[in-house]
Amino acid sequence: MRFKNIVFLLLAASLIVMLAACSDDDETDAGGSEEALDNLNEEGMPIVDEEIELEIFAGKAATTADDWNDVLLLNEYEEMTNMNITWNQVAADGLDEKRNLALASGDLPDAFYAANIPVSDIQKYGDQGTFIPLNDLIEEYAPNISKVLDENPDIRKGLTFPDGNIYSVPTVYSPDFESLLIGAKGWVNGDWLEQLDMDNPETTEEFYEYLKAVKETDLNGSGENDEIPLSSVAEMSRIIHWISGAFGVQNKGQLHTLIDEDPDSGDIRFFPIHEQYKEMLEYLNRLYDEGLIEESIYSLEVDQHLANAADNLYGAVQFYNPIELYGEEVGSQFIPGNALEGPDGTKMYTGITSPLRSLGNFLITSENENPEATLRWIDYFWSDEGSKMFFMGIEGVTYEETEDGPELKDEITDNPDGLTLTQALAEYIINPGGNHPVMVTDDYFTGSENAPTDIEAVEEIEPYLIDEIWPAFTYTAEENDDISVLETDLDKYVSEMQAAFITGEKDFSEWDDYVEQVESMGLDDYMEIQQAAFERYKEN
Amino acid sequence: MKNFSLSDKAFDVINTIFLLIILVLVVYPLIFVLSASISDPAAVSSGKMWLWPVDITFKGYERVFADNAIWRGYGNTIIYTAVGTAIHLFVLLPCAYALSRKELMFKKGILWFILFTMLFNGGLIPTYLVVKSLGMLDTMWAIVIPNVVGAWSILVARAFFQQSIPDQLVEASKIDGASDFYIFIRVVLPLSLPIVAVMALFHAVNLWNQYFNALIYLSDRDKFPLQLILREILVVNQMQLNDPGAGVAESLVDQVKTAGLIKYAVIIVSSLPLLLVYPFIQKYFVQGVLIGSIKE
């Protein structure tokens, strides 16, 4: 009896602990208190008179410093603004888990920075009041962000949810900075083209011929046929970015992996069940089947790819700047690949993202008592001055002003301790790497997309770039519930089957079954929601 | 008699060969990693190195030992493992022993109470909320408390006590006037060193290699255990690859170069302590055998 009582008591005690923990009631209040507003300076620095503390949940790229509190830029900025930030840094690995737990358990920071919150979660938690709407705050306290939104109505459109709210400060790639919008590009081994006496392939068929020739010839002089005609990293999607335009699919940019525009009717279509998409898979299947695509591509790790590149095995790659990645000796063999012309004469380049790169990288939560100051904190980095500081660091420390604009100092670009550019910068700024809620322009950007060969590559592709690039669509709360379910299933199935068709695991005789299966997975409902979202996007 | 000893010899030979084959299969990949850790990374990834080191270099180890994060992770892991294992034994052994005693009432109920937790749990979010409400977030306790003991261990330890501790022994001590506390500590535990060693080792290895709790509950990098640091080094950042932030290219090279260089060294360095500790604990197994032969 006594024993049972003990158990009971314990059970009761722990329940009370638990209930106490759960009944933490927090009042939500969108704007800051009057006290906070009194403390705020609407213009200039410091942002606040009395020092304030903020806790920010931040997605940390592996390339940045271990502790952001030691980074010069942020320390300087803290002095300037009078805002002391406690960085709760989370590595990319585990970011989704930690972010979801924080959101679900109500254990909220003041803001989320570079945390990659998906559009559907912005909608969901915005609707629930976890994230506060920023429309008015941006209008009033963020002149630099407002300016970008005014100049680029498309970005404002893409940022606004159907309820009329803007919840986030996005990551924007300057619309002029095409090299960055394209990202990784196609490259062909120019030395080998010469050896083979071939021209840089212009069509998918020529490309096939070239890859085939690479496969059959000992071009690197190793004495064996170890050449790998085509490679990339992170599965097949990059290669598809290169060639999908030749087949006319995914023709509204790479942010939409399932829908694009039907060229005949102008309506949206679910392209993965379209005949052109099938042709593309057949083409890729032919390449894969004949050993023209690196066989292990679906499990290839970056280090293996780089090791193979160092052995000079590759005939063509779809990846970042080869000189930067593979070094001068191997990398300089590569020349920019062309936008390819498909079997039916289609020629365009679709592997490009919307300037509205991602939405969920700066959100202010209902816990935040100083939303105005917080917004001003990020807004500064959208100004020309702030942007320079963000990407280049501090004048005299990391860069010098020259006639051609600011240039990184030699200690950074050619570090005496043998550090690479990224490593040398890590002490001073929190870029490169990471999805920062700022506008990236080619003026101050130090990444490889600004390298001369990359710019050259863009010139080749440029005439064939698609004109209109869709940003991610936004949905109403109701649509959001349905589409997140439908899209998860469809996306999973389509990408699995794509791999199966390309590798020959599934035969093309089963194509009709595949289409039927897709249609039975709620395709009509899915398209109905997308149609509505599309129409809203068009109208705005 | 002679026939039997002949067949016994044949058995010994076959048994030894069998074990040797298993040993080769088990050990080869380990030798590979060991050799790779002191070979030129390029030779390893191109497949030139397949058994013995090629182009010996200790750069990987130099980098590992120069890395503060690894040392800190190391220290944390040792503390978490030691504290966690101590708590584990403190919770596990008395409980398993009590469950092995026939005087215990409601045994079936208690067993079910424990067993049920193995099959059924409230899921991550509620557990997270409990950890949070107990104030354990971002502390060592979040690593050592949530999985202090599993139903599995209790059942195994209980089975051991049932089989190895003769009732007569306990009853005789009781007649001599010894309390249950005294019997447990002075009579039962000394007879049970094999299971103590096995259980401690099982749990210590789990603690040493676990990272999921750390991933979920810790955010202060200074508190990260070794495995989390290891994971950051070893798992090339897929997210960055799929959704590259601006300027990711050079960073990839950096990351990969570092990873390639220290990958194998870090595997060796992180696994070595447990491998070295084991032979010392193994002694207790031998002792266990001795005790087993005296008893009865």
Added chain:
Amino acid sequence: MKTAKADVKLPTHKRIEAVKKNLQRNWQIYIFLLPAVIYFIVMHYVPMYGVQIAFKDFIATKGIWGSPWKGFDHFIRFFDSYYFWRLLKNTIILSGYQLILFPLPIILALSLHEVKNGWFKKWAQTLTYAPHFISVVVVVGMIVIFLDPTTGLVNRLIVAFGGDPIPFLTSPKWFRHVFTWSGVWQTLGWGSIIYLAALSGVNPELHEAAKVDGASRIQRILHINIPSILPTIVVLFILNIGSFMTVGFEKVLLMQNDLNVSTSDVIQTFVYQTGLLEGQYSFAAAIGLFDSVINITLLVMFNYLARKATDSSLW
């Protein structure tokens, strides 16, 4: 056990009397239970209230109690899903495969136990345990290295013997074998510890007596060693069954890619993906609950069978 049964027949007041007496005499062993009981209540039973989100539409700001009820919607969605049968099939096959290999550590333990050379025995034990000390992340990294279609050692051997390289990591056909056998590699030695410990408790007099009777080594293994450790075997087997539907999701996740997903997609990874990564907590909880229910059913069933057949069981 006998006293407990005697209790049942007693009238109520006498039973209470007996309980009181027992507590007075043996209170200390109840104290022994206390740390574990507290732990299980706080860390396991308290969070169980969270199971209700499987029947609710979890909304973070409203908390677990305040979220609206949804009935069986999430379950229906799961059962209707294209992936339901595949997940079920993959989980069962992968678990079944591992279960079939359950005797391997026992064989190793029996074999090691027979080694007389102490030095060899000690080294053999230490070395076979070694892989267990390596974490899952590393093991998967090693699998990738060894099985790479072009540079991996295994495929080099296959090619050297005139075969075609096998895409072990990207083939749905091979996933189960690679997963299971790499698991065997890692846990074989470690899994044998418990049996070795049990074997060390076998009464040597039994062996002496059998020797006098002229029993051979194999006979003694079959008739003395195995029966002696049978209770341990049965308990471990039932425990394995109890986690039948729980496949180590971390390793599966690490080994999963678009190509092998048709066989590598299991319930656990699906729960992780939908729950933690996509934040569909209620849906994930419903799937997890379904999984638990199957585990419980299997456990109860096999425990019953074991008790009937071998007399040893968990309860």
